[in-house]
Amino acid sequence: MVSADAAATPFHVVVERHRCASSGNCADIAPEVFTQDDATGLVELLDADPALDRHAAVRRAELVCPAQAIAVETTS
Amino acid sequence: MSTPADTPLDFFPPARDLERCPFDPPPELMRRAREEPVSRMRIWDGTEAWIVTGYADGRAVLSDERFSADPRHAGFPEKNVAYATTLGKDRTIRAIDNPEHDRQKRMMIRDFTVKRVNGMRPYIQQIVNDAIDEMIAEGGPVDLMSRLAVPVPTLVICELLGVPYADRDFFGDRAKALLAAPTAEAAGAAEAAILQYFEDLIDRRIASPQDDLISRMVHEQMLPGHFGRTDLVRLSRLLLVAGHDTTAGMIGLSALVLLQDSVARAAVRESDDPVFIANAVDELFRYLGSTHAGRRRVAVAEVEIGGRTIRPNEGVIVLNNLMDRDESVFPDAGVLDFHRPNTRANVAFGYGIHQCPGQLLARTELQIVHATLWKRLPGLRLAVPMSELRFVEDGSNFEVADLPVTW
Numbered sequence: 001m002v003s004a005d006a007a008a009t010p011f012h013v014v015v016e017r018h019r020c021a022s023s024g025n026c027a028d029i030a031p032e033v034f035t036q037d038d039a040t041g042l043v044e045l046l047d048a049d050p051a052l053d054r055h056a057a058v059r060r061a062e063l064v065c066p067a068q069a070i071a072v073e074t075t076s
Numbered sequence: 077m078s079t080p081a082d083t084p085l086d087f088f089p090p091a092r093d094l095e096r097c098p099f100d101p102p103p104e105l106m107r108r109a110r111e112e113p114v115s116r117m118r119i120w121d122g123t124e125a126w127i128v129t130g131y132a133d134g135r136a137v138l139s140d141e142r143f144s145a146d147p148r149h150a151g152f153p154e155k156n157v158a159y160a161t162t163l164g165k166d167r168t169i170r171a172i173d174n175p176e177h178d179r180q181k182r183m184m185i186r187d188f189t190v191k192r193v194n195g196m197r198p199y200i201q202q203i204v205n206d207a208i209d210e211m212i213a214e215g216g217p218v219d220l221m222s223r224l225a226v227p228v229p230t231l232v233i234c235e236l237l238g239v240p241y242a243d244r245d246f247f248g249d250r251a252k253a254l255l256a257a258p259t260a261e262a263a264g265a266a267e268a269a270i271l272q273y274f275e276d277l278i279d280r281r282i283a284s285p286q287d288d289l290i291s292r293m294v295h296e297q298m299l300p301g302h303f304g305r306t307d308l309v310r311l312s313r314l315l316l317v318a319g320h321d322t323t324a325g326m327i328g329l330s331a332l333v334l335l336q337d338s339v340a341r342a343a344v345r346e347s348d349d350p351v352f353i354a355n356a357v358d359e360l361f362r363y364l365g366s367t368h369a370g371r372r373r374v375a376v377a378e379v380e381i382g383g384r385t386i387r388p389n390e391g392v393i394v395l396n397n398l399m400d401r402d403e404s405v406f407p408d409a410g411v412l413d414f415h416r417p418n419t420r421a422n423v424a425f426g427y428g429i430h431q432c433p434g435q436l437l438a439r440t441e442l443q444i445v446h447a448t449l450w451k452r453l454p455g456l457r458l459a460v461p462m463s464e465l466r467f468v469e470d471g472s473n474f475e476v477a478d479l480p481v482t483w
Contacts, residue, residue: 068139
């Protein structure tokens with residue numbers, strides 16, 4: 001059961017593809033949210049507004065990304 | 077970066093305290109991390125370099141384009157004479173800045189994506205199984221380095237590049253010399269043999285392409301004119317030695333940690349959870365920091381890091397192994413904790429655009445080795461006292477030379 005507060009808090013994922021270093025960390029950590037272009041390895045966003053149970057993995061991907069190409073916007 | 081003549085600088089790297097704990101960084105570097113996290117030391121060729129030990133400072137350097145990875149810049153702090161003679165002269169992704177770095181990386185990265193690495197899992201599992209089967213058939217004691225730690229990454233990188241198995245011993249010996257040869261002559265001889273091998277392999281792949289990285293690079297990049305033949309020879313050499321030596325060293329060193337720690341060993345042996353095994357492997361990378369020669373850069377502009385001013389043409393050594401012991405990021409950093417929640421944020425593979433492209437492959441190899449070895453050989457133990465093991469401290473990687481085990 002998702003609390004009303006948590007559901008109301010925006011969690012919008014943004015990727016800056018021009019910064020992406022093709023490390024693949026995000027696609028490994030949160031495969032429901034990020035994937036990689038087969039040829040260039042560049043990040044592709046699968047779900048910009050992931051469900052609550054995926055937020056922790058997205059935060060970990062944001063922390064681990066070596067190119068600081070992932071950001072989460074939490075204000076509407 | 078001037079130094080008063082009466083203040084001699086310590087040489088980098090200082091010695092570890094092998095008797096107390098071989099897995100900890102040198103005490104002098106741990107002291108600097110606490111007391112002067114950005115400081116100066118002298119390196120092998122007599123020049124000075126900045127030593128960066130803090131997590132935030134290190135990530136700042138490695139993600140800032142004002143620090144170049146290109147050894148052609150005056151003041152670049154090269155690792156040793158072997159690097160200065162061989163790999164340091166390459167114009168491959170390791171040693172170039174953007175925009176050329178990203179252009180080259182995108183040519184080869186398709187063989188290192190999550191999808192591709194996951195696709196290699198059955199193959200890696202098979203070679204790990206085969207290596208352990210052979211150890212069991214022969215009976216202990218055996219040297220775990222030569223029987224498991226070296227063959228697994230060698231076969232994996234040979235498969236990826238398309239190097240026939242029959243040539244693997246040839247590569248093992250020469251890859252070692254390339255990274256750590258004591259003289260320029262020895263490094264040069266090892267290099268010449270490997271470069272000639274790749275020249276011949278490229279000729280064969282021009283005539284008959286296979287499903288491998290070198291064939292793709294030949295037909296998609298080199299022949300259409302996007303990438304030079306000399307560059308492809310040198311990229312192949314880089315991938316061979318990078319994929320082989322560091323991973324072999326980490327398999328051996330991580331196995332030794334578990335041989336010495338019965339609680340950690342039992343946790344890995346009894347787990348069937350791939351998420352736990354992956355976190356345990358990440359924690360082993362963080363704790364061991366085996367690429368202890370650090371990430372080398374040279375400033376191309378004046379930059380302030382950790383309150384110190386680094387000027388153009390001053391060398392910087394970013395110590396990933398000390399960053400990964402930063403207490404402000406990893407509490408109780410000297411403790412191996414397989415449940416550590418943020419251990420994946422370690423910088424054992426570097427940070428910034430030069431983070432190791434093979435990191436997913438290396439992590440996968442370590443995961444499969446540890447998920448298999450301790451279940452197949454639950455009684456595995458050292459066959460000699462710990463005090464008789466010989467560690468290699470002065471190379472690019474910290475590793476154990478031989479690892480005699482029995483069961």
